[in-house]
Amino acid sequence: xxxxxxxxxxxxxxxxxxxxxxxxxxxxxxxxxxxxxxxxxxxxxxxxxxxxxxxxxxxxxxxxxxxxxxxxxxxxxxxxxxxxxxxxxxxxxxxxxxxxxxxxxxxxxxxxxxxxxxxxxxxxxxxxxxxxxxxxxxxxxxxxxxxxxxxxxxxxxxxxxxxxxxxxxxxxxxxxxxxxxxxxxxxxx
Numbered sequence: 001x002x003x004x005x006x007x008x009x010x011x012x013x014x015x016x017x018x019x020x021x022x023x024x025x026x027x028x029x030x031x032x033x034x035x036x037x038x039x040x041x042x043x044x045x046x047x048x049x050x051x052x053x054x055x056x057x058x059x060x061x062x063x064x065x066x067x068x069x070x071x072x073x074x075x076x077x078x079x080x081x082x083x084x085x086x087x088x089x090x091x092x093x094x095x096x097x098x099x100x101x102x103x104x105x106x107x108x109x110x111x112x113x114x115x116x117x118x119x120x121x122x123x124x125x126x127x128x129x130x131x132x133x134x135x136x137x138x139x140x141x142x143x144x145x146x147x148x149x150x151x152x153x154x155x156x157x158x159x160x161x162x163x164x165x166x167x168x169x170x171x172x173x174x175x176x177x178x179x180x181x182x183x184x185x186x187x188x189x
Contacts, residue, residue, distance in 0.1 A: 015119060017127040020064030020075055023055050028072040036114040054079065054111055063131050065115065065124040074115035076128040080138055081109040091179050094165035103164055103181045108136035110143035125155055130186050140183050144168065147178040156180050160187035
C-alpha cells in the first residue's frame, strides 16, 4: 500500500513517499536502479557521477519511496529542462523532426524514476512522479523511456504523457527510446 507522511498507522508493506537527499543516498538509489533496469557495476559507477552532477543544477529535486524501516525502494529525480543539457541536445533533433522541439522549453524533465521490482505495480512509481511534478513551476513535463510497450510506458500514458518522438538513439544505449510529454498537473487516474 502507498502512504504519504501523516496518513495514520503503517504496516510492513507500506511505502512512504517523501523528499530524498539523493546525494547522501545515491548508492542505495543506484542499487534500486540496477535491479529495476538490469545494470552492471560499471554502468552504475558511470551513472553515480551523472546523478551527482545533475543534483548541482538549479531546481534539481528528488523524492524517495521508503518502507517503514527506512529502506529505499524507489526514487525519482528531475529538474527544469535546459536545452544545453546533454539529454536535450540528443533528443532535440528527433523532436524537431516531429515539430515538437518546443517541448524542451518550460518543461520539468523526469531524469530517472525507478522502483525495486518487488514494489512495482503497487503505486510507488505513480506516487513518485506525481509528487515531484506537483511541485514543478513549469507547465509541462518530459521524459524518455525505452521505446517498447512496458508497464512504465503504460503508467506514463495513464498520467497523460504522450509520445513526442520515438526511436530516439542515445549514445551507448543498446535500445531506442521514446520521448514523452504531458501537461502539468498530471492526470489522476
